[in-house]
Amino acid sequence: MNALKNTTQKSPTFYISHGHKPIAAHANGIYITANDGKRYLDGCSGAAVVQVGHSHPAVLAAMHEQIDQLQFSYRTQFENQPAIDLGYKIVAHMPPGLDRVFFVSGGSEAVESAMKLVRQYHFHRGEHERTIFISRLPSYHGSTLGALSLTGYQPLQKPFEGTYQLYPKIPSPTQYRIPEGHTAESHAIACANELETNILAIGAHRIAGFVVEPIGGASTGAEVPHNSYFPRIQAICKQYGIPLILDEVLCGVGRTGRWLAADYWQIDADVICLAKGLGAGYAPLAAIVAKDEMVETVLSNGGFMHGFTYAGNPLACAAGCAVLDVIDNEGLVENAAKQGEYLLAQLQQLSERFDWIGDVRGRGLLLAIEFADKASKTPLPNDWKVSQTITDMAYDEGLLVYPRKSLNGIAGDHILIAPPLIITHAQCDELLGLLTKALTTFDTHYQKIAQNNPK
Ligand SMILES: Cc1ncc(COP(=O)(O)O)c(C=O)c1O
Incomplete structure (x- = not known):
């Protein structure tokens, strides 16, 4: 088996950019495990794909x-x-x-x-x-x-x-x-x-x-x-x-x-x-x-x-x-509506803690958090790479979310939260716990960069 030995080694495969991720080894339900043994909660179903979860029998x-x-x-x-x-x-x-x-x-x-x-x-x-x-x-x-x-x-x-x-x-x-x-x-x-x-x-x-x-x-x-x-x-x-x-x-x-x-x-x-x-x-x-x-x-x-x-x-x-x-x-459309409503309410509550979260929105299990100055709705500076940084911090916590720019791809930041439709109430809480950790880590980082770049 040809395994990449470290993250700087070149792979024959390429996608969007340089660098590569850990190799996915196996997956079950809402979790995906890399070949280094680390488990990730799939909070965005890959790219909003894995409707029924992984490895459904x-x-x-x-x-x-x-x-x-x-x-x-x-x-x-x-x-x-x-x-x-x-x-x-x-x-x-x-x-x-x-x-x-x-x-x-x-x-x-x-x-x-x-x-x-x-x-x-x-x-x-x-x-x-x-x-x-x-x-x-x-x-x-x-x-x-x-x-x-x-x-x-x-x-x-x-x-x-x-x-x-x-x-x-x-x-x-x-x-x-x-x-x-x-x-x-x-x-x-x-x-x-x-x-x-x-x-x-x-x-x-x-x-x-x-x-x-x-x-x-x-x-x-x-x-x-x-x-x-x-x-x-x-x-x-x-x-x-x-x-x-x-x-x-x-x-x-x-x-x-x-x-x-x-x-x-x-x-x-x-x-x-x-x-x-x-x-x-x-x-x-x-x-x-x-x-x-x-x-x-x-x-x-x-x-x-x-x-x-x-x-x-x-x-x-x-x-x-x-x-x-x-x-x-399995009534997954109904489950998406029910768990989505719960997640949306919890995300809205969570967003109140951070003055750099501007909006939380979506329907069912297609939800997003937009990062912007809460009071003015102004997008955060591009070079702060907010959605990517938060996605990376979530990744470190073992949570997958999906980052994008909000305004025509050139400004603004958001992440998608779109877990598999099989997610349970308890798993929503687990997702929220991991996300809270990532957002809290980002908050410390944000306070530092905001201090160094006064408005
Ligand atoms: C709304 C929408 N349309 C089309 C596509 C393209 O789909 P694919 O990547 O499977 O070609 C995507 C992919 O993200 C999408 O979100």
């Missing part, structure tokens, strides 16, 4: 059974039973009208597929000019060039300028920094109205669709819109005939305490993207779910000119079937 059994039977068959040569079964299970959880499922292997592929399905639909209807997608700022929709065109997170885009489309973005409806003269409601409506402004400026006949996360993930830090937001968005999309594409890659599959985050507002979407929680880390698995009329228009005009080799992989779909059964049978 029902998922492992289903995968073992499937691998003995059929590991791969190609979609142009065969259908496979796990993919069909998973298709039915997904549709059973969708709002009425969304009943056609197209499988892919990850969130970026799902977003790309949604864009291409919608575009091909317009094409066959003779609406050739519909090529422009509108999305929001900040947002994250994936790393591939199509999905990156929708993304509003500057550091991820800057090096690739010129290679992706410069699609228009409307502001995400933050409830934390409401501009002067606005209420939460009027600000949400004003943000939604920006969609109409863009449609009118560009021409509805040129708009391919509007892409949005119903509850924000990493880029906004679990941003929950005011209840007035989606009814207005829906009305604008209907009025101008603009397809509404929901990116539920992160917030879907029970994460927010409803099966879809869209269920909070009964949003009538044309396409929904699902990923992370669907395979729950057991297999690369994602899907788009679309309306029959859109799919039939594309299929009866020569077929969908798009697809990936691993689409509908039987092993991945068998894992997905087992994951969805576990979520239903």
Whole structure:
């Protein structure tokens, strides 16, 4: 076995940056253990992925059974039973009208597929000019060039300028920094109205669709819109005939305490993207779910000119079937709502101790803490690297959280708290205990740097 001997040795693998982490050895439930024996509480489900926890026996059994039977068959040569079964299970959880499922292997592929399905639909209807997608700022929709065109997170885009489309973005409806003269409601409506402004400026006949996360993930830090937001968005999309594409890659599959985050507002979407929680880390698995009329228009005009080799992989779909059964049978959506409510209240209480915590927000088990000056809401200086430092301090305590910048990736700091949906009340307390230690350590550090850098 080739093991890295120390943290300065180069690994053949690389991801975002230099440096590497301990090797993950095994995992169970909400815990993951490194090969040095240290155990971590997975307070963010990796990247909001591990919905049913690690090593769930029902998922492992289903995968073992499937691998003995059929590991791969190609979609142009065969259908496979796990993919069909998973298709039915997904549709059973969708709002009425969304009943056609197209499988892919990850969130970026799902977003790309949604864009291409919608575009091909317009094409066959003779609406050739519909090529422009509108999305929001900040947002994250994936790393591939199509999905990156929708993304509003500057550091991820800057090096690739010129290679992706410069699609228009409307502001995400933050409830934390409401501009002067606005209420939460009027600000949400004003943000939604920006969609109409863009449609009118560009021409509805040129708009391919509007892409949005119903509850924000990493880029906004679990941003929950005011209840007035989606009814207005829906009305604008209907009025101008603009397809509404929901990116539920992160917030879907029970994460927010409803099966879809869209269920909070009964949003009538044309396409929904699902990923992370669907395979729950057991297999690369994602899907788009679309309306029959859109799919039939594309299929009866020569077929969908798009697809990936691993689409509908039987092993991945068998894992997905087992994951969805576990979520239903163990009441995990309800558990996410219940434990999420408790965690949110406790985090809000904890935040009162620190004048550098500006906001605590989210729904279900998609929660975030934003670090900013409590009184002024001003972000903390970038060079203090607050979210990364706190994440590192939590890591030292044996707790995994997920750091991001809050304002378009260029300023502000937050962490996501998004544990597996199986978390118990006692484990929430354990998470809170570890987080409190990390925040207390950071407070000492903060007081020192704040003293050396007076306002
Ligand atoms: C909302 C959203 N959309 C799309 C993606 C891209 O998914 P993937 O990393 O699986 O390609 C992500 C990933 O974090 C996401 O959070």
